[in-house]
Amino acid sequence: xxxxxxxxxxxxxxxxxxxxxxxxxxxxxxxxxxxxxxxxxxxxxxxxxxxxxxxxxxxxxxxxxxxxxxxxxxxxxxxxxxxxxxxxxxxxxxxxxxxxxxxxxxxxxxxxx
Amino acid sequence: xxxxxxxxxxxxxxxxxxxxxxxxxxxxxxxxxxxxxxxxxxxxxxxxxxxxxxxxxxxxxxxxxxxxxxxxxxxxxxxxxxxxxxxxxxxxxxxxxxxxxxxxxxxxxxxxxxxxx
Numbered sequence: 001x002x003x004x005x006x007x008x009x010x011x012x013x014x015x016x017x018x019x020x021x022x023x024x025x026x027x028x029x030x031x032x033x034x035x036x037x038x039x040x041x042x043x044x045x046x047x048x049x050x051x052x053x054x055x056x057x058x059x060x061x062x063x064x065x066x067x068x069x070x071x072x073x074x075x076x077x078x079x080x081x082x083x084x085x086x087x088x089x090x091x092x093x094x095x096x097x098x099x100x101x102x103x104x105x106x107x108x109x110x111x112x113x
Numbered sequence: 114x115x116x117x118x119x120x121x122x123x124x125x126x127x128x129x130x131x132x133x134x135x136x137x138x139x140x141x142x143x144x145x146x147x148x149x150x151x152x153x154x155x156x157x158x159x160x161x162x163x164x165x166x167x168x169x170x171x172x173x174x175x176x177x178x179x180x181x182x183x184x185x186x187x188x189x190x191x192x193x194x195x196x197x198x199x200x201x202x203x204x205x206x207x208x209x210x211x212x213x214x215x216x217x218x219x220x221x222x223x224x225x226x227x228x229x230x
Contacts, residue, residue: 042220042221042222042223043204043220045217045218048217056217088156090156090157090158092158098210099144099145099146099208099209099210101148101160101163102160102218103160104150104157104158104159104160105157106155106156106157107156107157109156
């Protein structure tokens with residue numbers, strides 16, 4: 001049973017569109033993460049939030065803009081994306097930063113046309 | 114540097130066979146954790162196990178077992194009597210206490226396991 005939900009599950013957007021991915025965790029965790037998973041590439045950590053503060057921005061292009069309004073919600077705002085941004089975007093949460101287990105949501109499959 | 118290597122890109126077995134997924138890691142940390150996740154076709158990464166670097170006892174959970182050997186920096190995963198539902202991509206990951214973000218997970222590239230009926 002997953003305590004991390006993501007919406008939408010699938011998204012198709014044009015390069016000029018603006019969209020947002022939403023992640024919600026129901027586990028009472030304090031840390032949340034965005035990952036990108038492209039075909040044939042390893043999982044890439046994009047952003048890390050702890051207690052609503054961003055603690056890591058892993059050289060992600062500015063067309064990806066994260067937002068963490070509270071410890072239960074995490075957004076990824078998308079604008080002027082490129083076709084190579086098509087991927088599975090995974091959200092995760094953990095009790096705190098540190099060597100804690102991360103629990104993942106089902107992901108959003110994004111296709112940029 | 115933290116690194117996880119899963120040399121097996123794809124493995125195919127027939128149902129009821131045993132299969133072992135290899136994981137080799139590199140770290141300079143004295144305290145670290147190792148993880149295994151399963152990713153079925155639906156996409157979600159499902160947590161399977163977390164192991165502390167000080168605990169080298171092997172673990173068994175149903176048909177799953179894990180062999181942790183610090184001497185060879187390996188944390189291998191065995192599925193006994195495999196089933197079709199075990200078909201998924203399996204990721205090994207490492208979390209150390211150094212680096213810019215404590216507890217950051219370093220993933221291997223994953224092993225695609227296909228179990229045929």
